[in-house]
Amino acid sequence: MSDDSTEEVLRRLAPQVLGALVRRYGRFDCAEDAVQEALLVAARHWRDDNVPERPYAWLLRVASRKLTDLLRAEQARRRREATVAGRVPPGDRATPPADAGAADVDDTLILLTLCCHPSLSPSSQIALTLRAVGGLTTAEIARALLTSEAGMTRRISRAKRTIQDSGVPFRLPPQAERRQRLDAVLHVLYLIFTEGYAATSGPDLHRPDLAAEAIRLAEITAALLPDDSEAAGLLALMLLTDARAPARLTAHGELVPLREQDRTLWKAESIRRGVDLITRALPRGPVGPYQLQAAIAAIHDEAPGPEATDWRQIVALYRLLMRASPSPVVRLSHAVAVAMADGPAAGLVLLDALDDPRLLRDRRLYAARAHLLEMAGEAGAARAAYTRAAQLATNLHHVRYLNTRAQRLG
Incomplete structure (x- = not known):
């Protein structure tokens, strides 16, 4: 072995x-x-x-x-x-015998719901999941999440005490709570993957070990919940997104946007698996946000080039996603899709209507606006938007890319 x-x-x-x-x-x-x-x-x-x-x-x-x-x-x-x-x-309290045995059953799903208990903060849920279910050491988790080992030790210890003190029984949540708790598990796995695939801060754009661990845990969860379409959708989304990882940076470490990536570098087997998963999951219903995001990712991944992307179908899927999981980021992505389908002016109208204060501090809003303004031929306004996006970016690769785009516009 x-x-x-x-x-x-x-x-x-x-x-x-x-x-x-x-x-x-x-x-x-x-x-x-x-x-x-x-x-x-x-x-x-x-x-x-x-x-x-x-x-x-x-x-x-x-x-x-x-x-x-x-x-x-x-x-x-x-x-x-x-x-x-x-x-x-x-x-x-009685000390257990040293060679105590236990029933040979897989309690991984119970552990996942325990680690994602609502009394814990999202950061604690992530850390405890990686530790208890992922089997990572505290040092490995600290490195993955860009924090000190001492700080991570304290966070995990507090999380374990919270679980212990809550007195929650070691079993799956009651049926009335189960869907909500399982949704929390999927959300935590999604957050782990997102941080691994597109790090929010630090020098690395991609942390492959963290993304791979999220996919591994999603595979376990999907296997434990064979009839859960959202669990399958989440795994499909991860596979289809991670498939593009080899093409996201040039040999010199420069960020490459999706529309400019060399698609021959994408992971064909991951795309095949992801498309198969989402194709089988969608008809089972009900259709949730992870399935819709996976369907959008599948359209991107199956297109032989950016010009062949079915943007109208993507727009339709984003409309469904806005109903299933309304959020400012989804509305932002919908606006960009509309721009690709109907032209930059239509997308800019939708961007102007986004009034969520959280987006005003998010580089993605200004980066999207800059891209659409550049498409519309408004170089000066695009340059200013790229510059503002770079000021808000926290990952070094994003900062460099956005500043480079601004400089190219004079």
Whole structure:
């Protein structure tokens, strides 16, 4: 077994082992730490000729022992604190036996809903999902999200305490809440992918490891929810979007907009998979925002060139998306699509009608306006809009691209 496949096995088994421990002992905080320690032990000891015959059982046994050690250490600490305080310590919670087993069931979906609990902030939901379900170390998550390891440690610890203190039972949410909680899971996976594919800040435009992890988690979720069209739609959207990653930068690191990309560099297999997923998902219904976005992405990816893009169909899909998931960014994208279908003047009218204050601080509004003004031949106004977009951009690649466009206009 190669190192890569060993890592893949560990990532796949991590949520299953964690779910087994939490289901039996209910200590999410300590169980998660125990699984992380067990993963480190496995990474050190598993080799091509040393991978156990039953890796799940091996990992569960080691994690159970680690959990035993952690709970005993916690009990000892409480006894010492009680002694110092001059009181009799309360009865200790029973420590699980070191080789405790658990039912061989996959609790990954329960873990996902737990990590995306509404009491947590979106940033905490993302971090805890990457840690508990993704199996990433705190250092890996900190690097992926461009923050310090110490800060990420505190964020994850607070999130685990919040989950533990909430007393939420380890099972799927009640049927009345399930759709909302599953939607939260899909949203968190979407945020992880978006940050990986188009980093909001920092020197890198694309963080392939983070995008790949989001796709992996979306694949797991779609497999666990085989009848959920939105789960399939989200996976399709990720695959169809990520397919363009190889063409987004030149050899010199310059940003290449979609209309100018070399489509022979796009990932053909990802496009094939994404188109197949969305083609099968749409007829099942109901049609949600991820399916609509995936359908739009499929039109772009299947067009042999920008001139062959069916912009009228994209406009129609954006109209549906505005009804299903109204947001200023969707309205902005619809305006650009209208411009491509009916000319820049029609798109500019729609952009002028966007009055959401959040867009006034977003580079995308000014970049879109600049592009349409350039299409309309208004070089001076386009240059000013590109310059304003560059001032609002937080990613270095976006700043360089927008300033370059402004300079080309004189």
